[in-house]
Amino acid sequence: MKKFRSIAVIALIALLTLCVYGAALAEGAPAVPTIGAAPEAPVEKAPTGYIWAMIGACVAMILPGIGSALGVGMAGRAAAGVAAEDPEKGGSCLVFELLPATQGLYGFVIAMFIAVFSGILNGSVMQLATELGRGFFYASLPIGIVGLVSAYFQSRVCCAGIGIVAKQGNGGMGITYAIMVELYAILALIVSILMVVGVPVNA
Amino acid sequence: MIVPMKHISLFGLKADERRIMKALQENGVVQIVSADGAPEGSELSEVSGLFRSGCESELAEKNNNVSRIKAALSRLSAYLPKDGLLAPAPECGEEELIAAVPEALSVCGELEELQKRINACRSEREKKAAYISALRPFESVTIPLEDIKPTKTAGFVLGVMKADKLPLLDEAGIMYEAYPSAQAKIPVLAAVPNASREETLALLHSAGFAEASPPPFEGLPGETAERLRSENASLELEISELNRQVAALGEKAEALKKGLDGAMIEQKRAEARCELFATRETFMLTGWVRSDEADKLEGIIGETAKVYYLEMRDPLDEEQPPTFCKNKKFFAPFEFITNMYSPPDPRGFDPTVVMTPFYLLFFGLMMGDTGYGLIMSIAAALFIKLKKPEGGTGQVARILFWGGLSTMVFGLLAGTCFGMNWYDIFGPDFPFPLIDPMKDQMTAILVYCGLGFGQIIVGMIVSIVLHLKQGDWQTALFDIGSWLMIFAGAAVLLLVKSPAKYVGLGLIVLGLVLLVGFGGRAKKGFGRVVGGLGKLYDITGFLSDVLSYSRVFALGLATGAMGSAFNLVANIARDMLKGIPVVGGVVSFIVAALLLVVLHVFCVAINALGAFIHCARLQFIEYYNRFYTPGGKLFAPLGIDTKYNKVK
Numbered sequence: 001m002k003k004f005r006s007i008a009v010i011a012l013i014a015l016l017t018l019c020v021y022g023a024a025l026a027e028g029a030p031a032v033p034t035i036g037a038a039p040e041a042p043v044e045k046a047p048t049g050y051i052w053a054m055i056g057a058c059v060a061m062i063l064p065g066i067g068s069a070l071g072v073g074m075a076g077r078a079a080a081g082v083a084a085e086d087p088e089k090g091g092s093c094l095v096f097e098l099l100p101a102t103q104g105l106y107g108f109v110i111a112m113f114i115a116v117f118s119g120i121l122n123g124s125v126m127q128l129a130t131e132l133g134r135g136f137f138y139a140s141l142p143i144g145i146v147g148l149v150s151a152y153f154q155s156r157v158c159c160a161g162i163g164i165v166a167k168q169g170n171g172g173m174g175i176t177y178a179i180m181v182e183l184y185a186i187l188a189l190i191v192s193i194l195m196v197v198g199v200p201v202n203a
Numbered sequence: 204m205i206v207p208m209k210h211i212s213l214f215g216l217k218a219d220e221r222r223i224m225k226a227l228q229e230n231g232v233v234q235i236v237s238a239d240g241a242p243e244g245s246e247l248s249e250v251s252g253l254f255r256s257g258c259e260s261e262l263a264e265k266n267n268n269v270s271r272i273k274a275a276l277s278r279l280s281a282y283l284p285k286d287g288l289l290a291p292a293p294e295c296g297e298e299e300l301i302a303a304v305p306e307a308l309s310v311c312g313e314l315e316e317l318q319k320r321i322n323a324c325r326s327e328r329e330k331k332a333a334y335i336s337a338l339r340p341f342e343s344v345t346i347p348l349e350d351i352k353p354t355k356t357a358g359f360v361l362g363v364m365k366a367d368k369l370p371l372l373d374e375a376g377i378m379y380e381a382y383p384s385a386q387a388k389i390p391v392l393a394a395v396p397n398a399s400r401e402e403t404l405a406l407l408h409s410a411g412f413a414e415a416s417p418p419p420f421e422g423l424p425g426e427t428a429e430r431l432r433s434e435n436a437s438l439e440l441e442i443s444e445l446n447r448q449v450a451a452l453g454e455k456a457e458a459l460k461k462g463l464d465g466a467m468i469e470q471k472r473a474e475a476r477c478e479l480f481a482t483r484e485t486f487m488l489t490g491w492v493r494s495d496e497a498d499k500l501e502g503i504i505g506e507t508a509k510v511y512y513l514e515m516r517d518p519l520d521e522e523q524p525p526t527f528c529k530n531k532k533f534f535a536p537f538e539f540i541t542n543m544y545s546p547p548d549p550r551g552f553d554p555t556v557v558m559t560p561f562y563l564l565f566f567g568l569m570m571g572d573t574g575y576g577l578i579m580s581i582a583a584a585l586f587i588k589l590k591k592p593e594g595g596t597g598q599v600a601r602i603l604f605w606g607g608l609s610t611m612v613f614g615l616l617a618g619t620c621f622g623m624n625w626y627d628i629f630g631p632d633f634p635f636p637l638i639d640p641m642k643d644q645m646t647a648i649l650v651y652c653g654l655g656f657g658q659i660i661v662g663m664i665v666s667i668v669l670h671l672k673q674g675d676w677q678t679a680l681f682d683i684g685s686w687l688m689i690f691a692g693a694a695v696l697l698l699v700k701s702p703a704k705y706v707g708l709g710l711i712v713l714g715l716v717l718l719v720g721f722g723g724r725a726k727k728g729f730g731r732v733v734g735g736l737g738k739l740y741d742i743t744g745f746l747s748d749v750l751s752y753s754r755v756f757a758l759g760l761a762t763g764a765m766g767s768a769f770n771l772v773a774n775i776a777r778d779m780l781k782g783i784p785v786v787g788g789v790v791s792f793i794v795a796a797l798l799l800v801v802l803h804v805f806c807v808a809i810n811a812l813g814a815f816i817h818c819a820r821l822q823f824i825e826y827y828n829r830f831y832t833p834g835g836k837l838f839a840p841l842g843i844d845t846k847y848n849k850v851k
Contacts, residue, residue, distance in 0.1 A: 098812055105809065109761050112768040121771070172543065179820045186754045193760060194644055 008148055011066055019055040019137070049133025050125040053118035056133075056140035057111045060192070064107030064147025064185075071100025071155030078162040085166070092165045096158040099178050103143075103151035106189040110143045113196045132199050139195030146188035154181035205553045206493045208524035208838070211500070212238075212514045213488040217254075219508040220479070220486045224841075226507045228472050229297060231842030232496045234525055238480040238489040247482060254481035262473040268308060268466040275311045275459055278318070282453025289589040295848040300465035307462020310455045317452075321445045328438045331431045334418045338431075341417045341424040343384035344392070349421045357396045360407070362414040363388040371410040377403060388413075464845035475841045491524050491838065518549075526835030528553045536601035537562060544823045545833035552669055554831050558822050561658045562602075565752075565821055567609030568651065569814035571618030571640075571759035572766060575807045576610025579603055591849075603811065617647065618759060621803065622766020640760045648756045655752025655825065659745065662829030663687060669830055681721035682738070686745075688714030715739075748825045754817055762810045769802035 079093035114136045119125040161174025211233065215223055227233050276283070340363050351359050357378075366389050372379050378394040391412060395403045420427040480487040492500050497515055504511055518524040526549045528538050537559045547553050570576060583604035586592065592600055614620060617638040620628065625635050640647035663683050670679035688710045695707030723734020773795045780791035827833070843850045 095812065095816070098809065099816075101809070102813060105765060106757075106761060108768065109764040112764060112771070173545075175816055176544070176820055176823055179816055182817075183751065183754065186757045189757045189761065190648070190753055193757070197641075197644060 007066070007070070008152070011063065011148070012145065015059060015062065019059070022051060022055070047126075047128060047133075048130045049118070049128030049136075050120075052130065052133030052135075052137040053114060053120060053125055053128055056118075056136040056138075057114040057120065058140075059137070059144040060107045060110040060114060060140035062107075063144035064103040064151060067148035067151030068101050068104030068107075071103070071151040071158070072097055074155045075100060075158040075162065078159040082162055082166045089165050089169065092169075092171050093162050095175060096161045096165070096171060096178065099158050099175075099182065100151045100155040102182065103147035103154075103185045106143055106185060107147050110140060110189070110192045110196065113193065114140060117196055117199065117201060119201070128201070132201055135199035136196065139192050139199065141192075142188040142195070143185070143192040147185050150181055150185040150188075154178055154185075157181055204529055204556075205547060205549060205551070206495055206527045206529050208491045208518055208527070208549065209494050209497050209515045210518055210522065210524070211488075211490055211492050211497075213504065213511065214485055214513075215488075215504075215508050215511040217481060217484055217486050219511070220476075220481075222507050223488075223504060223511075224472055224476060226503050228468070228475070228841050228843060230499070230503050231840045232500050232503070233488075233490045233492050234838055234840045235475045235478045235488060235490040237478045238487050250483055251481050254479070254486075255477060258473065258476040258479070262470070262477055265466065265470040265473045268304065269463065269470050271311045271315075272307050272459055272463040272466055275307075275314050276456075276463060278314060279449070279453050279456065279459070282450045283456040284453070289586065291589065291591040292847060292849040294851050295461065295464070297468060297843060297850050300461050300468060300845070300848060300850070302465070303458055303461035304465040304469065305462075306455075306458045307466070310452060310459055310462075314449065314452055317445050317449050321442055321449075324438050324442045324445070328435050328442070331435050331438075334420075335428050335431050335435070337418050338420075338424050338428040340384075340386060340388065340415065341390045342428055343382040344390050344417075344424050345382055346392075347422050348417060348419075348424060351392065356398070357394045358400070359392055360395055360404070360414050361390065361392050361416060362407075362412050364391050364410060364412040365389075368411045372407070372412075375406045375410070377406060460847035464848045464850075467845060468843055468850075471841065471844060493527055493838070495529075523836070524549045525838040527838035528555060530555050533605075534559050536598040536605075539595060539598035539602065540819050540822060542837065543819060544827060546835035546837050548832040548834045551832035551835070552665075552830070554665075554827060557661065557665055558826065561661075561826065562818055562822060563605055563609040564613075564654065565755055566606040566814050566818045567611075567613035568617065568654075568755045569758040569818055570606070570610035570762055570810055571614055572620060572622065572762050572810075573611045573614030573618065574621035575762065575766070575803075575810065576607045576612075576614055578607070578803075578807055579610065579811060580607030583607060593849075602815070606811075606814070617650075619763035619766060622763055622768070622770045622806075624767075640756060641763070644756070647759075648753050651755040651759075652749050652752045655755070655821070656749050658821075658826055659748055659829065660687070660690070662826045666830035677721070677724065681717050681724065685714040685718035685722075686741070688717070748828075751825055752821065754821075758810070758813055758817060762806070762814075765806050765810070766803065769799070769806060772802065773798040 075097040079090065079097045082093050083090035115121050118128055118133065118136050157174075157178040157180075161171050161178055164174040165171050213223075227235075341361075344361075351361065353359060365387065366381070366383065369379075369381055369391075372391075372393070380392045382390045382392075384390070393403075393407055393412065395407075417424050478488075480489075492515070501513060504513060526546045528541075528547065530538060530553070534555050537555050538553075540562060541547065541553070541555050541558065567576070570579075580603075583600045587597070587600050587604065591597075615625070615635050617636045617640060619625070619636075624639075624641070625633050638647050638650060663686065667679040667683050667687075670676070670683070692707040692710030692712075692714060695710065696704050697707075699707065718738050719735040721735065722738035723731040723736075726734050776798055777791040777795035780794055781787045783790055
């Protein structure tokens with residue numbers, strides 16, 4: 001628990017500060033002045049939406065990815081322990097090991113959504129207005145943070161569920177208990193999707 | 204449908220007991236429970252105790268057989284011929300399996316003997332290896348160890364020290380002999396005069412001399428070490444020869460597998476015999492039988508024994524019979540889902556039939572990809588056809604087959620095909636999907652939550668029917684019916700435009716009156732009012748249950764989005780590899796095809812797992828909550844349960 005807390009807190013703080021600091025720096029920088037432009041013309045700032053969109057895609061992938069990797073790792077160790085004693089129970093344990101893997105996939109989905117909608121894939125992201133880019137960044141936060149935390153806590157339920165398999169032979173209600181934690185990752189996924197597709201890129 | 208159980212008591216002659224037990228096991232109709240009839244300390248209980256202890260020692264032997272054969276199979280697992288992944292279990296007669304037990308046990312005996320010899324060789328080798336390493340410092344000593352004997356005036360000590368410290372010994376005037384070797388410390392034999400023993404030893408130690416004694420072998424240490432090494436080499440050869448013999452036993456896999464199945468059959472029967480109660484000449488068996496198989500049971504026993512007495516009765520109120528559900532072929536696999544939660548109470552209601560349509564509906568929506576549905580259905584159908592799985596595996600395979608078909612339908616109505624949008628494949632005029640969750644998220648969420656609300660309503664109606672059947676009309680009307688009235692009234696109020704909509708208002712008011720007025724009917728006075736008002740709080744439960752169905756939207760969308768992301772990955776890989784001169788076209792095609800296959804198979808697997816479990820959860824929490832009584836124990840008749848072979 002302590003380890004997770006420190007990993008999670010460090011990951012979150014480092015990522016968010018870096019993001020915000022980098023983007024703030026970029027927003028402060030003026031566009032390269034064109035030679036021969038009238039000096040009294042106001043210096044136009046280049047749109048920095050691309051930075052925010054990239055950061056958003058990163059947050060959506062990295063945080064739930066960390067959570068799922070931690071979660072699957074923990075559940076996998078527990079499952080290996082049971083399988084070592086009784087290889088026939090390995091199959092039931094596999095289900096528990098895979099449950100915390102979904103948060104990373106949800107994050108992946110959101111990262112792909114951001115990549116498609118913001119134009120990272122076709123290069124049009126460079127013209128993305130700053131406000132729109134920020135929208136993508138905010139959209140990545142629900143799945144990023146909730147995904148990280150819920151994958152970890154789901155994994156703890158999964159480890160307990162693997163204990164049920166070890167003692168009873170099959171997971172039974174353990175799977176349902178573990179699925180309960182997932183609801184919040186799913187709700188975060190929905191909110192993130194709605195936010196991403198709601199950014200008025202083509203307006 | 205839950206099949207009612209009958210409690211049976213069977214009395215028979217001990218002479219017939221084994222035949223009856225065999226017949227019962229072959230037919231798998233009775234779940235035997237422990238029979239206990241004799242008062243403590245009576246002569247009867249002594250006789251029965253004798254019988255039981257006989258059964259128990261037989262059971263111990265059978266348990267031992269099973270664990271020996273299992274251990275042999277796991278020891279030989281690396282050498283067993285591989286079964287085809289989809290090969291069905293071979294069919295075998297029960298007699299054949301039981302007849303294979305002695306052969307399997309003799310294979311076990313051979314294997315255990317070989318293993319014992321291997322272990323003996325190994326421990327011998329370890330011992331010698333320890334001697335060899337203890338002898339290593341002394342290998343350069345050139346006199347036989349047994350020749351080192353004290354003389355009248357002096358003793359000898361053997362030890363090791365650094366070669367460059369030898370001059371110190373010369374200075375001290377100690378007589379010694381050094382045997383130079385390549386090692387950092389060389390063996391030194393020093394003479395210690397009896398007269399100045401302590402001083403000499405002290406001098407030796409100060410020069411870095413450390414006494415050491417080689418293992419007690421006669422002759423030159425170097426030769427001894429050499430001899431031990433060659434002995435170890437031959438032990439090594441013997442071990443590998445023995446291992447070869449072990450590997451050769453892998454050919455007997457067939458016999459072992461049959462033997463294991465046979466031993467498991469015997470074990471199960473022996474276990475059941477321990478539950479019997481016996482006098483000198485008779486035995487008594489108690490247990491449960493399905494009421495639709497009661498006649499079959501009579502027939503079986505009538506055929507096997509001439510003299511017997513069989514008593515059948517309905518379960519008493521205080522008894523908890525096991526649960527057995529019997530459903531039509533299409534519904535039967537879905538019992539697996541219910542049992543994952545808990546088998547129904549034997550006096551309750553089997554929800555499988557009212558659950559299956561919703562399960563398939565939401566499973567299809569959660570997968571939501573026609574291509575994936577097709578793959579799932581084909582894979583499941585092939586698996587069922589070739590492997591002929593039974594039990595839980597077979598049920599899951601059938602659920603996935605039907606789920607795949609449902610996925611194909613809902614992929615067309617509200618989803619994608621292999622991660623591609625329908626209008627990208629067939630042009631913008633293609634009428635499907637009817638709801639595109641990518642474009643019209645709110646509609647999709649509303650529709651899915653609406654379907655979920657529908658399921659909850661069905662659950663409430665089922666509950667009303669069940670309560671009415673039990674004659675509990677008050678709960679049906681006040682607690683559940685009132686909510687239905689409120690919902691119906693709200694629907695009328697919202698949908699109907701004419702003045703008739705005030706009927707809706709009336710319904711709502713009636714529902715509220717019933718709910719608040721009678722919700723707390725179990726209590727008196729002030730408690731009744733509070734209880735009724737408290738019932739209003741249930742609305743939050745409805746709300747969260749309905750919102751829970753929004754997961755259908757998220758999972759359905761996630762499947763399509765993951766699929767399209769994987770398509771994108773394969774496309775990018777193809778575009779990158781196209782640039783390679785000459786072979787670029789072929790390589791890019793192959794790599795992209797491989798990527799597509801692997802990634803999409805992964806996508807099907809992970810999403811099918813997600814849909815399977817989340818869909819089950821919707822049934823358990825949102826649906827079963829409304830009407831289901833869990834807490835049964837599955838009917839587990841004495842039967843034939845094998846691992847490798849299927850019994851004809």
